[in-house]
Amino acid sequence: MPQWRYLVHRWEVTETAVYTQTGWWSRERRIAPMSRVQTVDHEEGAIARLFGLATVRVTTASAAGALTIEGLDQQRALDIVAELTRMADTVPGDAT
Amino acid sequence: MDTFDEAAGWHRLDRRMLLVHPVRELIRFLPVVAGVVLFGRSSGGRWALLGVAIPIALGLIRYLGTSYRIKAGRVELRRGLLNKHVVSTPLDRVRTVDVTASPIHRILGLVTLQVGTGTASKKGENRIALDGVAVDRAAELRDLLLRGGRAEEPADTGVVDSSRLVLRLDLAWVRFAPLTTSGLVIAGAAIGFCFQAAHEVQISVSVGDPLRGAGIAITAAVVVLFLLAALCLLAVIGYVVSNFGLVLRHDPVGHAWHLARGLVTTRETTIDDARVAGVSIGEPLGLRLARGGRLSAIVTGLDRRQRGSSVLVPPAPRTEVDRVAVEVLGVGDPVTCPLRTHGPRAVRRRWTRALVPAAALVAIDVALASAVAWWLLVLSVPVLLIAAFLAWDRVRSLGHALVDGHLVARSGSLDRRREALQTPSVIGWNQEATWFQRRVGLTDLVATTAGGRQRVRVLDLDEGSATALAATATPGLLDPFLE
Numbered sequence: 094m095p096q097w098r099y100l101v102h103r104w105e106v107t108e109t110a111v112y113t114q115t116g117w118w119s120r121e122r123r124i125a126p127m128s129r130v131q132t133v134d135h136e137e138g139a140i141a142r143l144f145g146l147a148t149v150r151v152t153t154a155s156a157a158g159a160l161t162i163e164g165l166d167q168q169r170a171l172d173i174v175a176e177l178t179r180m181a182d183t184v185p186g187d188a189t
Numbered sequence: 190m191d192t193f194d195e196a197a198g199w200h201r202l203d204r205r206m207l208l209v210h211p212v213r214e215l216i217r218f219l220p221v222v223a224g225v226v227l228f229g230r231s232s233g234g235r236w237a238l239l240g241v242a243i244p245i246a247l248g249l250i251r252y253l254g255t256s257y258r259i260k261a262g263r264v265e266l267r268r269g270l271l272n273k274h275v276v277s278t279p280l281d282r283v284r285t286v287d288v289t290a291s292p293i294h295r296i297l298g299l300v301t302l303q304v305g306t307g308t309a310s311k312k313g314e315n316r317i318a319l320d321g322v323a324v325d326r327a328a329e330l331r332d333l334l335l336r337g338g339r340a341e342e343p344a345d346t347g348v349v350d351s352s353r354l355v356l357r358l359d360l361a362w363v364r365f366a367p368l369t370t371s372g373l374v375i376a377g378a379a380i381g382f383c384f385q386a387a388h389e390v391q392i393s394v395s396v397g398d399p400l401r402g403a404g405i406a407i408t409a410a411v412v413v414l415f416l417l418a419a420l421c422l423l424a425v426i427g428y429v430v431s432n433f434g435l436v437l438r439h440d441p442v443g444h445a446w447h448l449a450r451g452l453v454t455t456r457e458t459t460i461d462d463a464r465v466a467g468v469s470i471g472e473p474l475g476l477r478l479a480r481g482g483r484l485s486a487i488v489t490g491l492d493r494r495q496r497g498s499s500v501l502v503p504p505a506p507r508t509e510v511d512r513v514a515v516e517v518l519g520v521g522d523p524v525t526c527p528l529r530t531h532g533p534r535a536v537r538r539r540w541t542r543a544l545v546p547a548a549a550l551v552a553i554d555v556a557l558a559s560a561v562a563w564w565l566l567v568l569s570v571p572v573l574l575i576a577a578f579l580a581w582d583r584v585r586s587l588g589h590a591l592v593d594g595h596l597v598a599r600s601g602s603l604d605r606r607r608e609a610l611q612t613p614s615v616i617g618w619n620q621e622a623t624w625f626q627r628r629v630g631l632t633d634l635v636a637t638t639a640g641g642r643q644r645v646r647v648l649d650l651d652e653g654s655a656t657a658l659a660a661t662a663t664p665g666l667l668d669p670f671l672e
Contacts, residue, residue, distance in 0.1 A: 107669040120627060122620040124659075125637075126666050129616040154490075157644040158617040158637035 104162045106173065108180065111151050113160045123160045129153045130181040135174045137167070149173050198258040199267070205297045206321035210248025212293060218244050257319055259333055264304060266317050276317055282306045284464045284490040285499075286331045288457040295455065300327045304334060305491055335445055335461055351442045356502060356513055358435035358450070365504035366428035367421040368475035369483075431456075432503045437513065446486070446517070448501065460499070464489045466614035466640050467595065468501070468514045470524070470607040474582070477605065482510040486517060487610060487641035499641065514609075523595035523609035528588025534629050535587060535649035540580045547576030579603070589647045589658070596636055596662050598647045608645045612662045614638050620655060634658060 103114040111130065114122045134150040141147060147170035151160040165173065254270035265277040285305035294300055304317040322330065433452035440447060444462040449455065467487040476482055484502035491499055501517065502510050514524045530536075551569045558565040582602040590597040596615065599607040619635040626632055626649065634647040634655040650658065660667045 105670065109669065110666055112670055119621065119623040121622075123617065124619075124666065124670070125617040126663070153616050153637065154639035155616055155637035155643045157619065157635065 102163070104160075106177065111160055111177070113162055115161070115163075123158070125151060125153050125158055125160055127180050128184040129158075130177065133174050133177045133181065135170055147171075149177075151177065198260040199256045200258060201256050202252065202319060202321040203299055203323050203326070205299055205323075206252055207248065208297060209293055209299065209321060210251055211245045213248070215241075215244045255320075259330070264317060264334060266319070278304070278306050278317060280334065282490070283334050284461060284488055286334050286459045288327055288331065288459075289451075290455045292453055294321070298324055300324055300457075302327050302330060331459055332443065335459060336443060352438040352440035352447060354436065355439050355516055356435070356437040356509065358432055358503075359505075360429075362481075362503075362505045363425050363428050365476060365479060365481040365506075367424040368479050368481065369424070369473055369504055428503065435503065437501060439516065446501070450503075458500075460486060460488055464491075464640075465517060466638055467608065467610035467645075468517050468524075469609075469641060470510060470514055472507070472605045472607065474603050474605070476504055480507050481505060482507045484510045484514055484517075485641070487608070487614075487638065489614060489638070489640045491640055518595065518609060518611075520593040520595070522592040523590070523597045524607075526590055526592050526597070528590045528597065528599055531587055531589070531649050532651060534631055534651065536584050538626075538629070538631065538649055539583045539587065543576045543580035543583070547572050587648060589650070591658060591662055596645060596647075596658075598645050600646070600648045608641075610636060610638055610645045614640070615663055618659045618663070618667075619644075620652075620659075622652075636662070 097117050101114065101117045101120070103112075105112040108127070110124055110126050112122070112124050114120065130151055131154055132152045134152070136148040136150060137146070138148070141164070145167050146164050147167045149162045149165060149170050151162075153159065162170075162173070250270050255266075255268050257264070257266045259265075259280070262280050263277050264280060264283070265275060268274045268276075283304055283306060287303040287305060288300050289303065290300045299321050300323075302319040302322055304319075306317070319327075319330070430452045432450050434455075435448070435450035438447045439445075446460045446462070446465070447457065448460075449457040465486050466489050469485050469487055470482055471485070472482045481504055482502075483500075483504045485499045486501050488499050502513050511524050515521045518524065550572050554565060554569045554572070579602050583600070586599055586601055586605050588599050591612075594612050595609045596612055597607065597609045599605065615636045615638060617637040619637060620632050621635060622632040630651055631649045632652050632655050634650050636645045636647075636659075637643060638645065647655070647658070656667065656671065660671065
């Protein structure tokens with residue numbers, strides 16, 4: 094099962110958008126344009142820290158639009174957060 | 190106004206609030222006051238005095254502690270004498286302004302002004318509500334709040350009312366009140382109760398004497414009819430109380446929609462034009478059969494918990510609803526155009542989704558019938574008929590379109606909705622597919638937005654057209670991910 098989950102989870106960050114694909118039973122793909130990103134969260138649960146993992150959560154102004162990337166390497170996660178924050182900052186607009 | 194902090198632009202609430210607060214505190218303290226009056230007699234009048242003095246003092250403290258100002262592009266509200274609490278919001282975040290007046294406010298010529306911002310916090314302490322400003326002052330404040338966020342200076346209209354009447358409530362529309370979804374649920378419950386009562390009677394007829402059985406049947410019928418009549422009456426009263434005197438106006442100068450309504454407590458909502466991202470036309474089954482519908486706006490920054498602020502037309506004739514919807518959107522096609530169907534696989538899915546639960550019920554019924562009595566099989570007939578009707582109606586409802594810059598989606602039967610969302614307000618896409626959907630190559634396409642239900646769902650598209658639809662609606666966004 095974990096291998097399966099690993100196989101179907103995908104994420105991608107480009108200059109203009111963030112994309113995730115999750116779920117091994119019900120599949121969910123989410124796209125948020127960079128201009129609509131409101132917050133970028135970095136989370137580390139107790140168990141995740143034990144394994145040196147972290148979660149990045151990207152939220153938009155819509156309650157239905159949050160993207161979560163789970164199980165990233167800690168350093169990698171921090172890099173992504175920094176990059177996303179920089180890119181979301183450079184795009185103008187109040188994100189709604 | 191007094192000289193208090195006037196230089197810094199701070200204003201107090203209207204002085205007449207000094208009357209409102211003690212009365213309200215008195216009502217809240219009524220049990221205590223009653224206790225003081227009842228038991229205070231024996232221990233002297235001093236306690237009774239205290240029981241009256243405390244509420245008045247609290248009201249005074251609240252009055253002295255509350256002040257507000259609109260300055261430097263922000264609206265700020267200060268509360269509390271000992272525990273200071275300041276809420277501050279930039280004016281360009283103001284989405285709606287609600288002006289309500291309870292009976293006691295109306296007597297004194299006061300209103301409560303509530304500012305709707307995009308805050309997600311439900312906690313009351315972060316709400317900006319000016320409880321108790323004079324009526325004319327409230328109108329001034331409202332203009333200031335809604336125009337403050339704009340760069341251009343509004344044309345000086347003075348007292349001249351530039352707004353245009355769009356809709357006025359016709360009291361004949363109360364006939365739609367019992368037909369909403371909640372009304373339908375109630376009717377369903379009543380019918381279920383009927384069946385059960387009939388069932389009881391059947392048994393009592395077989396065991397007791399027939400005369401008594403007939404008596405019970407008549408009593409049951411009378412009770413059910415009475416309940417139905419009472420519920421209809423409640424629905425009608427509710428409709429009249431909240432919508433009496435409803436007037437919807439559009440102000441082309443202030444770029445805003447004004448909606449005033451209410452019988453006892455009046456409520457006036459103002460929605461900034463720029464924040465209207467789309468409309469949602471609700472057409473639950475009951476309303477649809479009576480050629481009715483209702484309309485609410487999808488307002489950026491307002492979610493469904495603040496739904497009261499986004500109602501535009503309460504249950505009313507469909508023609509009126511459509512007319513207002515067209516005016517709100519500025520274009521007609523998203524409201525009236527025929528929708529594209531979703532193909533045979535989506536149709537099949539509607540049928541299986543309605544018939545599988547029905548089949549389960551029928552199976553239970555068959556088991557029951559074989560154990561008890563075969564005439565119980567009759568119960569399966571309405572179940573299958575209802576399921577078939579729901580499936581047929583859902584197939585008929587399902588559809589989507591992309592016209593005039595609006596994404597239009599319609600689905601459902603008992604609670605059918607047609608939603609039109611302007612594409613610039615789409616702030617992301619979700620493609621959701623359960624295992625069953627993936628097996629037949631279908632997916633739900635969800636456009637996320639910052640208003641209303643936060644999402645517009647297009648049910649059961651095939652994967653190719655889902656991607657194509659998203660790509661056409663928001664050009665460029667999906668390109669990096671399409672190989």
